[in-house]
Amino acid sequence: MTATTHRTSPWMDSDLEMFRDSFARFVESEMLPQDEHWRKQQHVGHDIWRRAGQMGFLCTDISDTYGCPGGDFRHEVIVVEELIRRGISGFAQSVHSIAAHYILNHGTEEQKQRFLPRMARGELVGAIAFTEPGAGSDMQALRTRAERDGDDYVVNGSKIFITNGYLAELLILVVRTSSAPGGKGLSVLLVETTNAKGYRVGRILDKMGMKAQDTSELFFEDLRVPAANLLGGEEGRGFAQLMSDLPYERLIVAIAGVAAMEGGVAATIDYVKQRKAFGKAIAEFQNTRFKLAEMVTNTRVARTFVDSCIQDLLAGRLDTATASMAKYWVTDLQQQVLDECVQLHGGYGYMNEYLVTRLFADARVQRIYGGTNEIMKELISRSI
Numbered sequence: 001m002t003a004t005t006h007r008t009s010p011w012m013d014s015d016l017e018m019f020r021d022s023f024a025r026f027v028e029s030e031m032l033p034q035d036e037h038w039r040k041q042q043h044v045g046h047d048i049w050r051r052a053g054q055m056g057f058l059c060t061d062i063s064d065t066y067g068c069p070g071g072d073f074r075h076e077v078i079v080v081e082e083l084i085r086r087g088i089s090g091f092a093q094s095v096h097s098i099a100a101h102y103i104l105n106h107g108t109e110e111q112k113q114r115f116l117p118r119m120a121r122g123e124l125v126g127a128i129a130f131t132e133p134g135a136g137s138d139m140q141a142l143r144t145r146a147e148r149d150g151d152d153y154v155v156n157g158s159k160i161f162i163t164n165g166y167l168a169e170l171l172i173l174v175v176r177t178s179s180a181p182g183g184k185g186l187s188v189l190l191v192e193t194t195n196a197k198g199y200r201v202g203r204i205l206d207k208m209g210m211k212a213q214d215t216s217e218l219f220f221e222d223l224r225v226p227a228a229n230l231l232g233g234e235e236g237r238g239f240a241q242l243m244s245d246l247p248y249e250r251l252i253v254a255i256a257g258v259a260a261m262e263g264g265v266a267a268t269i270d271y272v273k274q275r276k277a278f279g280k281a282i283a284e285f286q287n288t289r290f291k292l293a294e295m296v297t298n299t300r301v302a303r304t305f306v307d308s309c310i311q312d313l314l315a316g317r318l319d320t321a322t323a324s325m326a327k328y329w330v331t332d333l334q335q336q337v338l339d340e341c342v343q344l345h346g347g348y349g350y351m352n353e354y355l356v357t358r359l360f361a362d363a364r365v366q367r368i369y370g371g372t373n374e375i376m377k378e379l380i381s382r383s384i
């Protein structure tokens with residue numbers, strides 16, 4: 001790496017460097033050697049979650065009052081970056097964290113004490129379940145119902161495309177609790193899935209990329225959930241609860257986008273220096289040098305914008321429109337930059353054993369989940 005390809009982010013400091021080194025070592029020693037196996041079985045298993053919890057790498061930005069490591073958002077950023085730049089997309093720690101933040105920001109004190117320490121220890125793998133076969137962008141069309149019966153809710157319906165769905169032990173489940181119009185009828189239930197009667201995980205879905213990620217369908221048939229597990233203890237708050245956490249979630253998607261670009265560009269620079277054609281390294285062709293110049297520039301500009309969003313989030317001033325800009329613009333660029341990385345690898349760029357190939361396949365969904373990029377433009381335009 002040179003000063004052109006890598007600049008230290010302004011929010012880094014020496015303690016965070018130590019945290020980065022220790023997490024990077026964990027990824028390289030305990031995750032990378034297993035990734036091939038994880039990709040074949042379509043999930044990472046529970047052991048690595050427990051292990052990451054023991055090491056203090058889960059829910060890093062939540063207070064030790066709730067049994068979490070007690071760092072701040074910068075620790076989360078580092079975890080996302082070190083995973084994604086190495087193509088480890090099966091271990092969806094970011095979704096687990098976002099799930100924990102719903103509880104932190106909207107749960108009752110009792111719910112925080114009950115769930116957050118177990119999430120930090122990796123004993124409860126978290127997932128967020130709102131998308132349904134008939135409702136994705138249009139959240140108000142959700143149909144999974146929860147009807148009150150004594151001290152329980154009885155849940156019927158299904159969800160699709162749920163990240164961590166196969167391994168999930170705690171769902172942030174968005175349900176309809178009344179026929180009130182729009183978002184007013186939506187609530188969030190905290191659902192413990194272990195041995196839950198009426199809960200079934202369907203297929204682990206066969207995806208274009210993110211092969212080690214257990215994205216699944218979920219089914220609910222007369223599943224009983226204690227009313228004490230209604231997030232925040234008040235019905236009809238689901239839509240507002242979900243909306244208020246979206247800047248955090250969207251910035252994480254953008255951070256992953258930059259990390260993937262940085263990982264892909266670094267691998268490509270190494271590759272073109274050693275690969276030879278027509279008697280010289282392909283790095284020497286003018287086209288290669290110009291493509292690298294464009295890729296490095298694009299990545300640096302994206303990094304600079306995302307770093308400024310990280311600083312805004314740390315200062316509590318990241319707004320929805322800016323987070324949406326980061327999510328849509330960075331992930332569109334991520335796709336372009338990784339496409340060039342693949343191109344410069346020639347035929348090897350189409351082989352799954354290469355990092356750039358996996359990063360390219362993983363990149364496509366970044367423009368779809370977390371709110372599609374079209375929805376991001378809709379949100380930005382509303383703020384103009």
Ligand SMILES: Cc1cc2nc3c(=O)[nH]c(=O)nc-3n(C[C@H](O)[C@H](O)[C@H](O)COP(=O)(O)OP(=O)(O)OC[C@H]3O[C@@H](n4cnc5c(N)ncnc54)[C@H](O)[C@@H]3O)c2cc1C
Nearest residue numbers: 128129130131135136137161162163368369370371372374
């Ligand atoms: C790998 C993966 C992981 C996922 N993880 C999760 C998860 O953990 N939890 C979860 O709940 N969901 C998850 N999702 C679902 C994801 O959030 C949705 O797929 C996404 O929100 C889009 O919804 P949809 O698929 O129903 O598409 P649709 O809403 O049907 O959209 C189809 C097209 O129409 C466009 N469109 C829709 N409405 C508008 C509009 N108003 N203006 C302009 N264009 C519009 C969209 O942008 C898109 O191009 C995941 C999806 C994938 C593929």
